[in-house]
Amino acid sequence: MTAAFVFAGLLAILCVLLVAWPFLREPEPESDSLDELDDAERRRLELLEARDRALAALKELEFDHRTGTISDEDYRAQVGLLRRDAATALRDLERAEAVPAPGGEQGRPVGGRT
Amino acid sequence: MPELGRAALVVTLGLGVYALIAGAAAARLGRRRLALSAQNALIAAFVSTLVAAGVLLTALVRHDFSFSYVARTTSKALPTPYTVSAFWGGQEGSLLLWLLVLTAFGAAAVRLNRGWAKSLVVWVVPVFAAVIVFFSFLLVAVASPFATQVAPADGAGMTPSLQNPYMLAHPPLLYLGYVGLTVPFAFAMGALLSGQLDERWLVATRRFTLFAWTALGIGQLLGSHWAYVEVGWGGYYAWDPVENAALMPWLAATAFLHSVMIQERRGMLRIWNVLLVILAFSLALFGTFLTRSGVVNSIHSFTQSSIGAWFLAFIAISVAVSLALVFWRLPLLRSPTRLESPISREAAFLYNNLLLLALCLTILWGVVYPMLSEAVQGESVVLGRSYYDFFLRIFGLPLLLLMGVGPLIAWRRASLRSLATTFRWPTAVALATGATLLVLGAGSSVPGLVAYTFSAFVLATIVLEFARGTRARKALGATSWPRAFTSLIARNRRRYGGYVVHASIVLLAVGIAGSSAFDSVAEARLERGQSMRIGDYTLVYRSLDERQVSNATEIRATLGVMRGDRDLGTLQAGKNAYTIEQQVSNEVGIRSDRLTGEDLFVIAEQIDPNGTVYFRVFVKPLVNLIWVAGLVFLLGSVIALWPDAREQRRLVSREGEIGVPATS
Numbered sequence: 035m036t037a038a039f040v041f042a043g044l045l046a047i048l049c050v051l052l053v054a055w056p057f058l059r060e061p062e063p064e065s066d067s068l069d070e071l072d073d074a075e076r077r078r079l080e081l082l083e084a085r086d087r088a089l090a091a092l093k094e095l096e097f098d099h100r101t102g103t104i105s106d107e108d109y110r111a112q113v114g115l116l117r118r119d120a121a122t123a124l125r126d127l128e129r130a131e132a133v134p135a136p137g138g139e140q141g142r143p144v145g146g147r148t
Numbered sequence: 149m150p151e152l153g154r155a156a157l158v159v160t161l162g163l164g165v166y167a168l169i170a171g172a173a174a175a176r177l178g179r180r181r182l183a184l185s186a187q188n189a190l191i192a193a194f195v196s197t198l199v200a201a202g203v204l205l206t207a208l209v210r211h212d213f214s215f216s217y218v219a220r221t222t223s224k225a226l227p228t229p230y231t232v233s234a235f236w237g238g239q240e241g242s243l244l245l246w247l248l249v250l251t252a253f254g255a256a257a258v259r260l261n262r263g264w265a266k267s268l269v270v271w272v273v274p275v276f277a278a279v280i281v282f283f284s285f286l287l288v289a290v291a292s293p294f295a296t297q298v299a300p301a302d303g304a305g306m307t308p309s310l311q312n313p314y315m316l317a318h319p320p321l322l323y324l325g326y327v328g329l330t331v332p333f334a335f336a337m338g339a340l341l342s343g344q345l346d347e348r349w350l351v352a353t354r355r356f357t358l359f360a361w362t363a364l365g366i367g368q369l370l371g372s373h374w375a376y377v378e379v380g381w382g383g384y385y386a387w388d389p390v391e392n393a394a395l396m397p398w399l400a401a402t403a404f405l406h407s408v409m410i411q412e413r414r415g416m417l418r419i420w421n422v423l424l425v426i427l428a429f430s431l432a433l434f435g436t437f438l439t440r441s442g443v444v445n446s447i448h449s450f451t452q453s454s455i456g457a458w459f460l461a462f463i464a465i466s467v468a469v470s471l472a473l474v475f476w477r478l479p480l481l482r483s484p485t486r487l488e489s490p491i492s493r494e495a496a497f498l499y500n501n502l503l504l505l506a507l508c509l510t511i512l513w514g515v516v517y518p519m520l521s522e523a524v525q526g527e528s529v530v531l532g533r534s535y536y537d538f539f540l541r542i543f544g545l546p547l548l549l550l551m552g553v554g555p556l557i558a559w560r561r562a563s564l565r566s567l568a569t570t571f572r573w574p575t576a577v578a579l580a581t582g583a584t585l586l587v588l589g590a591g592s593s594v595p596g597l598v599a600y601t602f603s604a605f606v607l608a609t610i611v612l613e614f615a616r617g618t619r620a621r622k623a624l625g626a627t628s629w630p631r632a633f634t635s636l637i638a639r640n641r642r643r644y645g646g647y648v649v650h651a652s653i654v655l656l657a658v659g660i661a662g663s664s665a666f667d668s669v670a671e672a673r674l675e676r677g678q679s680m681r682i683g684d685y686t687l688v689y690r691s692l693d694e695r696q697v698s699n700a701t702e703i704r705a706t707l708g709v710m711r712g713d714r715d716l717g718t719l720q721a722g723k724n725a726y727t728i729e730q731q732v733s734n735e736v737g738i739r740s741d742r743l744t745g746e747d748l749f750v751i752a753e754q755i756d757p758n759g760t761v762y763f764r765v766f767v768k769p770l771v772n773l774i775w776v777a778g779l780v781f782l783l784g785s786v787i788a789l790w791p792d793a794r795e796q797r798r799l800v801s802r803e804g805e806i807g808v809p810a811t812s
Contacts, residue, residue, distance in 0.1 A: 042155030101616035105566035
C-alpha cells in the first residue's frame with residue numbers, strides 16, 4: 035500500500051508539473067494574450083478559403099474533363115463560372131490585403147508561442 | 149495496488165475539472181499560458197488514465213481476485229488472451245477503456261492541431277474536458293473498477309460467448325469508433341463557442357472522423373463475424389438493439405463524411421454538418437448507454453447497472469447545450485451559396501444524406517420503441533426483423549444506386565444529355581447483369597435481384613473512374629501504367645480511397661443479398677450413419693466425441709460432407725459446456741467455398757444422451773463476400789486516411805498568409 039501511495043504521489047506531482055509548465059517556463063512573459071484572429075483576419079481567412087475552394091474546383095473540373103467523367107457540355111457550362119469565382123476570390127483577397135489591418139500592418143505578427 | 153488505480157482516476161478527474169475551468173477561462177479571457185496549461189492538463193489526463201489502465205491490466209493478468217472486477221469477470225482457468233479481454237468485458241473496465249481512448253484522442257487532437265489552428269483549439273479543450281469529467285466521475289464515484297473484496301479462491305469466469313478471438317478486437321474497435329466521434333463534436337462545439345466557423349474545424353477533424361468511422365465499421369464487421377461463428381443461430385446480424393447501437397452513429401458519421409465535402413467545395417450545409425456531428429456523438433453515447441445500462445434485452449448486453457440514469461442525463465445535457473449553441477450561431481452558419489440544380493453532385497450527396505439519416509432514424513425508432521411502449525403501455529413491444537428489413541430495402545437500395553451516380557455527376561449542374569453519356573456503360577453493364585441473373589433464376593427475390601443490378605452499376609462506375617483516371621495520368625506524363633495508377637491515387641487519396649470504400653460496400657451488399665435473399669435451410673434429427681440433404685450437399689452423421697479442455701467440456705458431432713459425387717471431407721458441430729460459468733454454448737461447423745464465397749453452416753441444436761443429434765443446416769451463397777468487404781473497406785479507408793503533405797503545406801501556408809505563424 036505504501037508503494038501505491040508513493041507512486042500515486044509521484045503521478046500527481048508529475049501531472050501538476052506538466053500543468054504548471056507554461057507558467058514555470060515563462061514566469062513573466064512579455065505578453066500573455068492569446069493569438070486570436072481579429073475581424074480582418076477572419077475575413078482574410080474566409081477569402082483564402084474561397085480562393086482555395088475555387089482553384090481546387092477548377093483543377094478537379096479540368097481533370098474530370100480530361101478523363102471524360104465530365105462531358106464537354108457540362109465542362110463548358112462550368113468552367114466559366116469557376117474561373118469567375120476564382121477571379122472574384124483573388125480580387126477580393128487583393129482588396130482585403132490592400133486595406134491596412136488595425137495597427138497599420140497586414141497580418142499582425144501574433145506571437146506563435148501557443 | 150487498487151489504491152494507485154483509484155488515485156490515478158481521481159487525478160484524471162481533477163485534471164479534467166481543471167482543463168474545463170482553466171480552458172474555458174483562458175478562451176474567454178484570452179490568456180495564453182492558461183490555455184497552454186489547460187491543454188497540458190488534457191495530456192496529463194491521458195498519462196494518469198494510462199496508469200489506472202495499467203493497474204487494472206496487471207490485476208487481471210495476475211488473477212488478483214481481491215479486485216471485485218477481476219473476480220467477477222475472470223477465473224484462473226481462463227486463457228490469458230481472454231483474461232486480458234476481460235478489461236473491456238465488464239462495465240467498469242469498458243468505461244475505463246472509454247476514458248483511456250477519450251484522453252488519448254483529446255491529447256492527440258490538441259497536440260496535432262494547436263500549431264495551425266491554435267485559436268480554435270483553445271475553445272476545443274474545455275469541451276473535451278467536459279466529456280472527460282463525466283467519464284472520470286462515473287469511474288471514481290459510480291462504477292469503480294478498483295473496488296476490493298476478500299479474495300475468493302477463484303473468479304466467476306467469463307461469459308462463454310465472449311471467449312472468442314473476435315472479442316479481443318471487436319469491443320476495442322467499437323470504442324475507438326464511439327470515442328473518436330468526440331473529436332469532431334468537440335471541434336464543432338469549439339467552433340460554435342468561438343464563432344470561428346470557417347473550414348478549420350472540418351480540416352482538423354477530418355482524419356479523426358474517418359479513423360473513428362473506419363474503426364466503427366471494422367468493429368461492427370468483426371462483431372458480425374463473431375455472431376456468425378460463435379452465437380450459433382445461423383446469421384450475422386439480428387437487428388439486435390446493441391448491434392443497432394453501433395450502426396446508428398456509423399450511419400450518421402457516413403452522412404457527415406459525405407456532406408462535409410459539400411461544405412468544403414461549395415460552402416453549403418453548414419448547419420446540417422454541425423447537426424450531424426451532434427447526432428453522431430449523441431448516438432455514440434446512446435450506444436454505450438444501451439450496451440452498458442441493461443435497459444434492453446440483448447445477447448450483446450452483458451451487464452445490468454445503475455449508470456443508465458447518468459448517461460441519459462449526460463446525453464440530454466450535451467444535446468440541449470449543443471442545439472442551443474447552434475441556435476445562437478445560426479447567423480454565422482448561413483451558407484453563402486445555394487443548391488443550383490437537383491441534378492448535380494451536391495444534390496446527389498444531399499439525397500445520400502437524407503437516405504442515410506432516414507435509415508438511421510428508422511433504426512433509432514426501432515430501438516427506442518420497446519422502451520417507449522413499456523413506459524406508456526406497460527408492455528414492451530419489439531419491432532421485429534421485418535420492420536428493419538423493409539426499411540433497409542426502401543432506403544438502402546437507392547443509397548446503393550446513388551453510390552454510383554454521385555461521384556460521376558458534375559458539381560452545380562449537370563445536363564440530362566451529359567448524364568446519358570456518362571452513365572451509358574455502367575447502365576449497360578447493370579442491365580446485362582440483371583438480365584443474366586434473371587435468366588439464371590435470381591428473380592425469386594426481387595430486392596436481391598435489384599441489389600445485384602445496382603451493385604453491378606456501381607462497380608462499373610468505379611472501374612470506369614479508375615480506368616479513365618489512369619489513362620489521363622498516363623497522358624499527362626506518367627512513365628508507365630502502374631505509375632499512372634499509383635499517381636492517380638496519390639494525387640487524390642480521399643477521392644480514390646472513397647471509391648475503394650464504395651467497392652467494399654458493393655461487396656457487402658452482394659454478400660448480404662446473396663446470403664439472406666437466396667439462402668436455404670434444412671433441419672433433421674439424425675442417428676449415427678443417417679444422412680440429410682440440402683441443395684446439392686449431402687451430410688452423413690458419423691460420430692459423436694467428447695473431450696475435456698482447460699475451461700470446458702467439448703462435445704462434437706462429426707459429419708461427412710459430399711457435394712454431388714465429390715467428397716468434401718468432414719465438418720464438426722457441437723456444444724461447449726463451461727464448468728465454472730455453468731453455461732452451454734453452440735459451436736457451429738462452417739465449410740467455406742473459397743471460389744464461390746458460399747458457406748455450408750451446421751448447428752447441432754440438440755444432442756441427446758443416446759447420441760441422436762438435431763441438426764439445422766444452412767447454405768449461404770456469397771456470404772464470405774461480407775468478410776472480404778471488410779478488408780477492402782480497410783484498404784480504402786487507409787488510402788483516404790494517409791497523410792497528405794500537399795494539403796498540410798496548403799494549410800500552413802494559408803495560416804501564414806493571414807499572419808498567424810503555424811508553430812506549436
